[in-house]
Amino acid sequence: MRLGTVGTNWITASFIEAAHLSGKFTLHSVYSRSLEKARAFADRFGAPNAYDNIEEMAKAPDIDVVYIASPNALHYAHAKLFLENGKHVICEKPIFSNMKEWEAAFASAEANGVYLFEAIRNIHAPNFKRLKDRIKDIGTVRGAVFHLMQYSSRYDAFKNGEEPNVFTRKFSGGALVDLGVYPTYLAVALFGEPKKVSYHPILLRGGVDGGGTLVLDYDGFVVTVLCSKIADAGLACEIHGEDGTIAFDKVAPISTLTLKERKTGKTEAFHVEQHEQDMVYEAEEFARIIESADQSGYEALKALSRTVLTITETARKQNGILFPADE
Numbered sequence: 001m002r003l004g005t006v007g008t009n010w011i012t013a014s015f016i017e018a019a020h021l022s023g024k025f026t027l028h029s030v031y032s033r034s035l036e037k038a039r040a041f042a043d044r045f046g047a048p049n050a051y052d053n054i055e056e057m058a059k060a061p062d063i064d065v066v067y068i069a070s071p072n073a074l075h076y077a078h079a080k081l082f083l084e085n086g087k088h089v090i091c092e093k094p095i096f097s098n099m100k101e102w103e104a105a106f107a108s109a110e111a112n113g114v115y116l117f118e119a120i121r122n123i124h125a126p127n128f129k130r131l132k133d134r135i136k137d138i139g140t141v142r143g144a145v146f147h148l149m150q151y152s153s154r155y156d157a158f159k160n161g162e163e164p165n166v167f168t169r170k171f172s173g174g175a176l177v178d179l180g181v182y183p184t185y186l187a188v189a190l191f192g193e194p195k196k197v198s199y200h201p202i203l204l205r206g207g208v209d210g211g212g213t214l215v216l217d218y219d220g221f222v223v224t225v226l227c228s229k230i231a232d233a234g235l236a237c238e239i240h241g242e243d244g245t246i247a248f249d250k251v252a253p254i255s256t257l258t259l260k261e262r263k264t265g266k267t268e269a270f271h272v273e274q275h276e277q278d279m280v281y282e283a284e285e286f287a288r289i290i291e292s293a294d295q296s297g298y299e300a301l302k303a304l305s306r307t308v309l310t311i312t313e314t315a316r317k318q319n320g321i322l323f324p325a326d327e
């Protein structure tokens with residue numbers, strides 16, 4: 001499939017590498033606000049076309065799929081443009097600012113006969129599948145703690161008075177939607193939709209959350225999600241069952257998995273070696289769904305995306321963290 005891209009930061013380069021590794025995509029067109037940047041990026045990956053006019057790229061007949069890695073607040077306008085022009089869209093997490101945008105974009109995908117995916121890397125990788133398969137071995141689940149806490153270099157800029165996109169509500173930023181989505185995706189993919197959601201954010205200048213604790217209530221247990229862009233963590237992630245505990249190193253990507261049986265104290269490692277470029281798994285899965293028109297696989301991913309965005313939107317609004325798109 002011929003791939004187009006929006007955004008020229010490192011994450012786009014990483015996805016292009018993964019897309020090429022999957023053997024299913026070839027970079028064909030690059031959009032940047034600067035033609036010079038688009039040309040340099042296209043040349044780096046051997047793509048023939050560079051654009052600084054996004055409408056022109058959307059109308060080009062020789063692009064099948066577009067990967068969008070623009071600032072969060074622009075995802076909706078960018079995705080809508082390509083969907084309306086009959087292109088499949090792979091949009092970076094967090095897919096949209098709120099459910100209003102989500103509903104409109106997925107309706108547009110359906111009306112135009114194309115697919116729309118949220119690019120979330122961790123649930124497509126082999127170690128996540130292993131984790132999901134082994135949960136039954138720890139008996140009744142009684143709790144879980146998942147986290148993604150990473151001090152961001154952009155926080156230094158923020159502290160110096162700058163306004164990086166991810167640290168401003170103007171661009172639908174904040175720790176929960178930026179990093180909290182990974183552990184939240186894990187929780188929803190493992191346990192489904194929670195009964196109740198409560199978020200305890202650490203608010204920074206401008207009302208954006210620099211970090212926080214999200215509590216997801218399920219029948220008989222809670223999942224505690226820690227996220228931060230202003231401090232690091234050195235904890236393992238854990239799922240606690242009546243018969244044992246599963247521990248893993250991090251939520252994205254999961255590279256080590258161990259299960260400890262409560263009664264015997266026996267510990268078993270059950271991870272596999274994953275590809276260093278772990279975005280390859282999502283690229284393969286999106287290509288598989290498109291090529292085989294796997295509607296049920298598509299609907300399952302869509303349902304996950306809907307639940308995760310509903311959770312983060314609820315959590316934000318409980319705390320008055322509003323985005324311009326909410327108004």
Ligand SMILES: NC(=O)c1ccc[n+]([C@@H]2O[C@H](COP(=O)([O-])OP(=O)(O)OC[C@H]3O[C@@H](n4cnc5c(N)ncnc54)[C@H](OP(=O)(O)O)[C@@H]3O)[C@@H](O)[C@H]2O)c1
Pocket residue numbers: 006007008009010011031032033034037068069070071072074092093094119120121165166178
């Ligand atoms: N999956 C992952 O592991 C992962 C990792 C990092 C980021 N992401 C996601 O990828 C997306 C991009 O993140 P990022 O950190 O790369 O964002 P960013 O640096 O703020 O912006 C990404 C790109 O958008 C364009 N851009 C920047 N500011 C803009 C503005 N004010 N108006 C219009 N375009 C602008 C720039 O491209 P041009 O200058 O070429 O136009 C830039 O390269 C986010 O949704 C983020 O959550 C995902």
